[in-house]
Every structure is written in C-alpha cells, then in structure tokens.
Amino acid sequence: MAGPAFDTGCERLEDHEKRLKPRPAGGPWLIDVIARSGLRGRGGAWFPTARKWSAVAAASQGDAVVVINGSEGEPLSSKDRTLLSLRPHLVFDGAALAAESVGATEVVLYLSRESRSTDRAVDRALAERQRAGVHEPPINIVRTAHRYIAGESSAAINRASGGPSKPKFSLQRAAEKGVDDRPTLVQNAETLAHVATIARYGSDWFRKLGTQQSPGSTLLTLCGNVKRPGVYEVDLGARLGAVLDAVGGAVTPPAGALVGGYFGTWVAPSALAGLPLDAERLRAEHGGSLGCGVVAVLPQGACGIVESTRILTYLAAETSGQCGPCVNGLAALSEAMERIAYSAPQPGDLERVQRWIGMVRGRGACHHPDGAVGQLAGALSAFGEHLQVHMSGRRCRGLDVAGFPPPPPPGGRWR
Amino acid sequence: MSEQVQRRLRVNPILCDGYGYCAEIVPERIGLDDWGFPIVSAELIGDDEVLGHARRAVGTCPRLALLVEDVPSRAIERA
Numbered sequence: 001m002a003g004p005a006f007d008t009g010c011e012r013l014e015d016h017e018k019r020l021k022p023r024p025a026g027g028p029w030l031i032d033v034i035a036r037s038g039l040r041g042r043g044g045a046w047f048p049t050a051r052k053w054s055a056v057a058a059a060s061q062g063d064a065v066v067v068i069n070g071s072e073g074e075p076l077s078s079k080d081r082t083l084l085s086l087r088p089h090l091v092f093d094g095a096a097l098a099a100e101s102v103g104a105t106e107v108v109l110y111l112s113r114e115s116r117s118t119d120r121a122v123d124r125a126l127a128e129r130q131r132a133g134v135h136e137p138p139i140n141i142v143r144t145a146h147r148y149i150a151g152e153s154s155a156a157i158n159r160a161s162g163g164p165s166k167p168k169f170s171l172q173r174a175a176e177k178g179v180d181d182r183p184t185l186v187q188n189a190e191t192l193a194h195v196a197t198i199a200r201y202g203s204d205w206f207r208k209l210g211t212q213q214s215p216g217s218t219l220l221t222l223c224g225n226v227k228r229p230g231v232y233e234v235d236l237g238a239r240l241g242a243v244l245d246a247v248g249g250a251v252t253p254p255a256g257a258l259v260g261g262y263f264g265t266w267v268a269p270s271a272l273a274g275l276p277l278d279a280e281r282l283r284a285e286h287g288g289s290l291g292c293g294v295v296a297v298l299p300q301g302a303c304g305i306v307e308s309t310r311i312l313t314y315l316a317a318e319t320s321g322q323c324g325p326c327v328n329g330l331a332a333l334s335e336a337m338e339r340i341a342y343s344a345p346q347p348g349d350l351e352r353v354q355r356w357i358g359m360v361r362g363r364g365a366c367h368h369p370d371g372a373v374g375q376l377a378g379a380l381s382a383f384g385e386h387l388q389v390h391m392s393g394r395r396c397r398g399l400d401v402a403g404f405p406p407p408p409p410p411g412g413r414w415r
Numbered sequence: 416m417s418e419q420v421q422r423r424l425r426v427n428p429i430l431c432d433g434y435g436y437c438a439e440i441v442p443e444r445i446g447l448d449d450w451g452f453p454i455v456s457a458e459l460i461g462d463d464e465v466l467g468h469a470r471r472a473v474g475t476c477p478r479l480a481l482l483v484e485d486v487p488s489r490a491i492e493r494a
Contacts, residue, residue, distance in 0.1 A: 169427045171484065323428035324452035332449070359448050365429050 009086065010121045013128040016089040020200055023093045026100030030199055031057065037203035038215040039195070043069055043151070043188030044263065044292045046214075046279045049195070052185060053102050055175035059183040060103035066137075067108045067160055067179065068095045070118070070189040071144055071151040074261040075314075075408055076294045079219035080189045081118045082231040084111075087193060088125035094192025096136035097199050102185055107139040108160045114146040145413040148262070148318040152366045153186045155320075164414035166320040167366035190219050190293075210236035214278035218293055224257075224404050225250050225299035234277065240295065241273030252300035256382060258404070260291025262311050263371025266304055266382040272297075288378065296404050303398020305390055308379030309334070309341040314407035315372040320414070326369040329360035333376065342399070343390045350391060353380075420485045421459045424469050428452075430480035437481050441468040459486065 011019075024030075035050035056064050068091060072080040084091060095107045111118065126139060142160045144150040150165035153174055159165035160179045170177065178184020194216060198206045207215040214236045220243065223229045227248030234243050240257075244250060257267045259275070265288025267275055275286070282288050298304060316330035333356050336349045357373045364370070380387060389396055424444050426437075433451040443465045444456045460466045466483075473481045 169429045171425070324431060324433050324450060325428065325448060328450035328452070329448070356449070359454070363428060363448075363452075363454065365427070 010124070011087055011089060013089055013125065013132055013134075016087075020090075020197070023097060023196065024199055026097035026199065028057070028101065030097060030101045030195075033203050034195065034198060037198045037206040038210075038213070039191065039198060039206065040214065040279065041188055042190040042194070042218060042293065044260070044289075046289060049187070049191060052175065052187070053098065055173065056102040056104075056183050056185040059176045061183075062103045062105065064099075064102050064104035064183040064185065065106050065108060065160070065179040066095050066099045066102070066104045067110050067156055067184060067186040068092075068139075068189055068192060069110050069151055069153075069156055069186055071110050071112045071146075071156065071165075072115075072292075073112065073146065073148045073151045074292050074294060075148075076223055076258075076261055076296050076404065077221045077292050079221050079231045079293055081112075081115045083190055083193055083219065084118045085115075085121040088121050089129070090193040090196045091189045092125065092129060092136070092139060093199075094195035095139065095187075096134075097195050098185055098187060098192060099137045102183075104185065105137050107137050108179065109139055109141045110151075110156050110160060111141060111143050112146040112150065113143050145411050145415055147320075147411045147414065148315065149320055149366065149368050150414075152368070154366060156186055157184055159415070166322060166414055167364075167368070169365040211278040211280070213280045218277070218290065220277075220290075220293045220295055222247060223294065223296050225252055225254055225297040225302075227251055236278050238277055239273065240275035240277065243277070243295075244272075244297070250297055250299075255298040255300055255302050255398075256304045257298060258296045258304075258307070258311075258375075259286075259294070260289055261294040261296075262315060262407075263367070263375055264288065264291045264294065264378075266308065266375070266378040268382045298403055299401065301398060301401040302403035303341075303386065303396050303401070304379050304383040305387055306341045306396060306398045307403045308376055308383075309337040310404075310407060312337055312372060312376050314410065315368070315375075317410035319368060320366075323364040323369070325360050325363035329356055329363075329369060330372055332356060333360070333373065337376065340387075340390050341396070343393050343395050345391055350387075419488050421461075421488060422466060422469075422483050423457055423459050423486055424455050424472075425482050425484045426453055426455045427480045427482070430478045432478050432480075434477050436475050436477070437472040440472040440475060441465065444469060445472070453481075455481075 039049040040046040144165040154168045155165045157178045210216045313334045316334040438445045446454045
C-alpha cells in the first residue's frame with residue numbers, strides 16, 4: 001500500500017497516479033474482488049468489507065452515502081491521520097471506488113478537529129483532484145469535536161446528518177438508514193486505502209501477505225516502550241516479536257502490552273513475542289483483536305492495573321452520557337478501580353468490579369461500555385498475580401513509573 | 416427454513432431513565448441492575464402469557480423505551 005517511504009511527505013496526485021496507474025471504475029465486480037481478497041475493516045471491528053458493501057448496494061437506489069471515517073478518537077492511534085496526511089489520494093480513490101460500487105452520490109470525509117496537518121494535506125489533495133477533473137462524487141468534509149466515541153459508526157452518521165457526534169440507538173442498520181436516512185457505508189480511512197490497491201492489483205496480490213482468514217497488510221501504531229514509535233505497515237501473518245525487532249525493539253524489558261487501543265486486550269510479557277496479529281489466532285489464543293491497530297508496550301516497572309485504571313477513568317468520563325448502564329457502571333467501576341490501583345480497596349471492591357463488568361457489558365446503545373470493561377477484564381486477568389499486591393494494601397511501585405502517555409483530558413463538546 | 420416471526424424484548428437504553436416499572440410487570444424477562452436500570456433478556460418469548468406481560472410493560476414505560484421486536488427466524492439462525 002505504502003509505496004515510497006512515508007517520510008517523503010504528502011504524495012501529490014501526479015506522483016500517486018504515476019506510481020499506481022489510474023484506478024479502474026468501481027462497480028459490482030469490485031464487490032466480488034473485495035470478497036475474494038478477504039479484506040476486513042481496519043476501524044476496529046474487522047468486519048468483512050464486502051459484506052458491508054453488499055448490504056449497502058442492496059439497499060441503495062443510487063442515493064447512498066459513503067462516509068470515510070478518519071476521526072480516529074483513540075488517543076494512542078495515529079495511523080489514520082498519518083495515512084491521510086501522507087497518502088490522501090489512496091483514501092479518496094478507495095472512497096470513490098466504494099461510491100461507484102454501492103451506488104452512492106456523495107462522499108463524506110469525517111475528521112476530528114484536532115489534526116491540523118491532516119487538514120492541510122486533505123485540503124490540498126481535494127483541490128488537486130478538482131483541478132485535475134477527477135471523475136468522482138463530491139467529497140464533503142464533516143468535522144467533529146475530538147471525542148473517544150465520535151468515530152463510532154452511528155455517532156459519525158449522527159454528526160454527518162447535522163447532529164452531535166453521539167451514538168444513536170436504531171433497530172435498522174446504517175446500510176439501510178444512515179446519513180439523512182439514506183443507505184450509508186461507514187468505512188475506516190485505512191480500509192479504503194486497501195480498496196484502492198486491491199481494485200488495481202486484484203485479490204491474489206492482496207493475499208500474498210497475511211493469513212487465509214486475515215489477508216493483507218495493516219497499519220499499526222507502535223507506541224510506549226519501543227525504540228522507534230510510529231506508524232508501520234506490517235504483514236498480518238507476522239508475530240509481534242518480529243515486528244518489534246524490525247523497529248529496534250523495546251527500550252526496557254516490557255512489562256506487558258495493550259493491543260488494540262483503549263478497547264483492546266492486555267497481553268502479559270511472556271506472550272508478547274509470539275503474539276499473532278491475525279484476527280482468528282488473536283481471538284483463539286488471547287480472546288482479543290487487533291482493534292484499531294494500536295500496540296502499546298509497557299515499560300519495565302510500570303503496572304498494567306494502574307494503566308488500565310487510568311484508561312477506564314478516561315473512558316468513564318468520555319461516555320456520551322446517554323445510557324444508564326454506561327454512565328453509572330463505568331463511573332462505579334472507575335471509583336472502585338482507583339481504590340484498588342492505590343492499594344486501598346474497600347471490602348468487596350474486587351467482587352463488585354467483577355460483577356459490574358458482567359452487568360454493564362452489552363447494555364449501551366453503542367459498544368463504549370463493552371470496550372471499556374473488556375479492557376479492564378483483560379488487565380485483571382493478564383496481571384492477576386500482581387493484582388494481589390494491590391489487594392494486600394502494599395503500595396504498587398508502578399504508580400511512580402511513567403507508563404503510557406496519559407489519556408487526554410475529556411472533551412467538552414460534541415460537534 | 417421457516418419464515419415464522421418470533422419476538423423478544425428490547426430496550427432503547429438512550430430513552431430509558433430507569434423507572435423500573437417493566438421489571439415488576441415482566442420479571443420473567445427483565446431484572447434491574449445496581450442502579451435501577453433494566454437488564455432485558457434477549458431470549459425469545461414463546462409463551463403467550465409472558466408475551467402479554469411484555470406488551471403491558473411496553474405500554475407502561477413512561478419513556479416509551481421498551482419495545483417488542485419481531486425477529487425473523489432466519490436472523491436468529493444467522494446470529
């Protein structure tokens with residue numbers, strides 16, 4: 001996908017077309033090719049892309065909307081803004097191909113207000129396409145306040161329809177009733193970049209990397225305790241140890257890692273090197289997923305329980321405040337976990353935490369509560385032995401070690 | 416594969432304010448969490464008496480947050 005090194009700056013339209021040759025026109029044929037390629041969405045859910053496209057194509061009367069989701073609310077992730085800053089034309093090609101394939105007349109580029117460098121690259125790229133007379137549906141930019149949950153599909157649709165970027169409850173799928181009640185395809189920016197190359201080179205080409213069930217390459221954001229943090233394109237068939245070695249390894253012996261971002265899976269140090277990246281093996285062997293492609297490595301001496309609690313507290317504050325189980329459950333969990341993190345639990349705190357994890361899961365309009373408690377449950381299990389220190393009242397030294405970059409202050413607005 | 420429609424209760428958690436009447440009217444399918452918000456079972460409702468209770472709970476909810484959802488059997492097998 002990448003072509004020349006990412007550090008050469010934002011690729012101009014002229015160079016992009018010289019490098020990749022012109023894109024074909026999209027259409028039903030492309031949905032077949034995407035299906036054969038096995039491409040899955042890179043926004044976090046790893047849902048088969050062709051199935052999403054088929055559903056929108058079936059519902060569309062030629063009036064559908066394609067939303068490029070580039071909002072990237074995940075604090076540890078920077079792959080989408082990096083991609084949009086350096087290879088915007090790949091993403092726009094993919095969106096145009098999607099629009100032609102599902103029957104859409106409009107493309108919405110959904111961006112967070114935070115990322116200035118993305119704004120410049122995107123504005124210039126859109127101007128280039130207009131000047132060159134690229135034949136494609138109009139691409140309109142919709143911006144959201146930088147919130148964790150603003151990138152959730154129904155929140156993006158809500159915002160693109162003129163509302164706040166808060167999730168909505170619906171019995172109907174976005175494919176049938178999305179932006180302005182039109183059939184809508186919400187697709188992560190990176191997924192569309194893969195579409196742009198698969199449409200040109202075919203499904204067999206895409207399958208040269210990755211595994212049978214998770215083919216291709218993917219963008220990872222490597223951060224925390226790594227020598228050269230940044231965004232990397234990696235083979236989905238690789239093991240994490242090989243990926244870390246290729247970028248210079250860890251700075252200090254890792255104390256564990258969080259894979260998949262704030263909704264992700266905690267991995268104990270012993271499992272790091274052999275960690276598979278493909279969806280099936282990750283699920284089978286670790287009950288997790290690559291999520292949005294973040295791999296955050298904990299430094300020596302840092303504590304997974306403390307880091308997990310910081311993240312939980314941030315996520316509790318980032319609730320959109322709409323659903324009782326999320327508002328009350330995450331707040332209660334965060335309070336109890338703060339006590340545990342500081343080794344000052346009240347009697348019954350851990351039992352209540354375990355009960356609330358089960359009680360909250362699946363009960364929001366969106367997956368915010370599920371992701372938050374999933375992350376917590378993973379930490380309690382991966383660091384189960386160390387948890388005893390916190391329960392015993394002995395102060396954990398991990399409190400004094402800088403672990404991950406601290407979560408940002410919660411946002412204030414929803415537009 | 417039959418196209419027979421089955422039913423289950425759903426709550427719109429955004430509308431729900433935790434009045435809790437539903438848990439008293441249809442305890443067969445609804446409990447309350449530690450903060451008074453309903454935990455609604457996704458189990459299909461086969462029993463006519465339970466379905467009657469469910470419909471009464473739907474009509475009683477002050478926030479109109481509860482609904483009986485039709486589930487085509489095809490969708491159940493897929494899920």
